Amino acid sequence: MGQLEDILASAPERVGSALTIDDLDKLEVELVGRRSYITEQRRALGSLDPAERPRVGAQLNEAATSLAGLIETRRAALEREAEDRLLADDRVDMTLARRTLRQGTAHLVTQTIDEISDIFTAIGYRIADGPEAETAWHNFDALNTPWWHPSRLESDTMYLDYGDPGDEILLRTQTSTVQARTMEAQPPPVHIIAPGRCYRTDTFDATHSPVFHQFEGLAVAEDISFGDLKGTLAHFAREYFGPARRIKLIPHFFPFTEPSAEMHVSCFSCDGSGCRVCSRTGWLELLGCGMVDPNVFEAVGYDPDVVSGFAFGGGIERVAMVRHGITDIRHLFDNDIRVNEQFV
Ligand code: DAH
Numbered sequence: 001m002g003q004l005e006d007i008l009a010s011a012p013e014r015v016g017s018a019l020t021i022d023d024l025d026k027l028e029v030e031l032v033g034r035r036s037y038i039t040e041q042r043r044a045l046g047s048l049d050p051a052e053r054p055r056v057g058a059q060l061n062e063a064a065t066s067l068a069g070l071i072e073t074r075r076a077a078l079e080r081e082a083e084d085r086l087l088a089d090d091r092v093d094m095t096l097a098r099r100t101l102r103q104g105t106a107h108l109v110t111q112t113i114d115e116i117s118d119i120f121t122a123i124g125y126r127i128a129d130g131p132e133a134e135t136a137w138h139n140f141d142a143l144n145t146p147w148w149h150p151s152r153l154e155s156d157t158m159y160l161d162y163g164d165p166g167d168e169i170l171l172r173t174q175t176s177t178v179q180a181r182t183m184e185a186q187p188p189p190v191h192i193i194a195p196g197r198c199y200r201t202d203t204f205d206a207t208h209s210p211v212f213h214q215f216e217g218l219a220v221a222e223d224i225s226f227g228d229l230k231g232t233l234a235h236f237a238r239e240y241f242g243p244a245r246r247i248k249l250i251p252h253f254f255p256f257t258e259p260s261a262e263m264h265v266s267c268f269s270c271d272g273s274g275c276r277v278c279s280r281t282g283w284l285e286l287l288g289c290g291m292v293d294p295n296v297f298e299a300v301g302y303d304p305d306v307v308s309g310f311a312f313g314g315g316i317e318r319v320a321m322v323r324h325g326i327t328d329i330r331h332l333f334d335n336d337i338r339v340n341e342q343f344v
Pocket residue numbers: 173174175176216217254256257260287288289290311312313314
């Protein structure tokens with residue numbers, strides 16, 4: 001039985017150093033398999049002296065059980081290791097900072113266009129537009145601005161094509177063109193708001209840009225009064241600048257309205273007492289307006305004896321700059337993300 005003791009003595013070390021399931025399988029065959037020493041001895045029990053058989057048999061059983069136990073324990077350990085390795089390989093590092101996609105926003109000019117459009121569509125206006133490359137007819141003649149008017153000079157307006165008088169093609173200098181186009185295209189009543197891009201030969205400075213945006217309003221029906229104009233603009237001022245705003249209308253001149261006025265809004269920063277935002281006047285000059293001139297109605301084929309209306313027009317950049325305290329219009333065209341990010 002010396003061999004059995006050797007086997008039992010060396011088994012823990014040998015089983016412990018099996019590094020793979022494969023190694024362990026081979027060792028199992030060798031130690032307790034069909035041709036192992038222990039199995040052979042068990043088979044040979046029959047040839048032993050019957051008196052010896054129970055003791056030797058018991059010894060062999062005990063040895064087999066203990067070896068099987070060793071192997072089983074080792075197998076479980078190896079399997080656990082393999083699983084741990086798999087899990088470790090699969091591990092996702094949840095602490096890794098994710099790559100963020102920076103969320104963009106609409107440009108302030110776009111936001112302002114949307115906001116003004118919303119204010120007017122909410123009271124029944126529809127959004128209208130017209131081309132940026134326009135005829136001199138729609139930009140000037142139809143708007144009671146005859147050929148001799150200084151705003152038609154090349155120093156003021158960018159011409160694309162010279163044709164017969166009135167047929168010149170130019171980059172529109174104002175969204176008032178949409179007044180003429182809309183009235184030509186439909187009978188009264190008309191209630192439109194027309195935001196859009198305009199062009200003038202101005203050089204870039206803090207308050208001028210050769211490309212800028214305006215919004216134009218037009219309301220035409222029977223019996224529209226100056227009071228309607230004032231109420232509508234006061235509504236706009238309160239929606240855009242806050243409910244406490246007052247407005248005043250200062251006489252002015254525009255070719256296509258009579259009478260014409262400039263609308264001023266009480267300063268939202270000092271409420272009219274005078275501060276830096278309003279240059280101590282308490283008021284902010286905002287837009288031009290007036291009652292549609294009968295000559296305009298005639299030019300587009302409306303009867304000035306039947307309909308009346310008001311119009312107004314202002315700069316998109318202008319109102320946005322006033323409201324947000326932007327002192328240089330170039331900030332709105334420079335494409336500097338640090339400016340744009342402030343208006344989310
Ligand atoms: N189109 C004018 C401008 O560019 C602004 C304006 C003034 C529009 C009076 C109007 C208006 O509709 O009635 O300066």
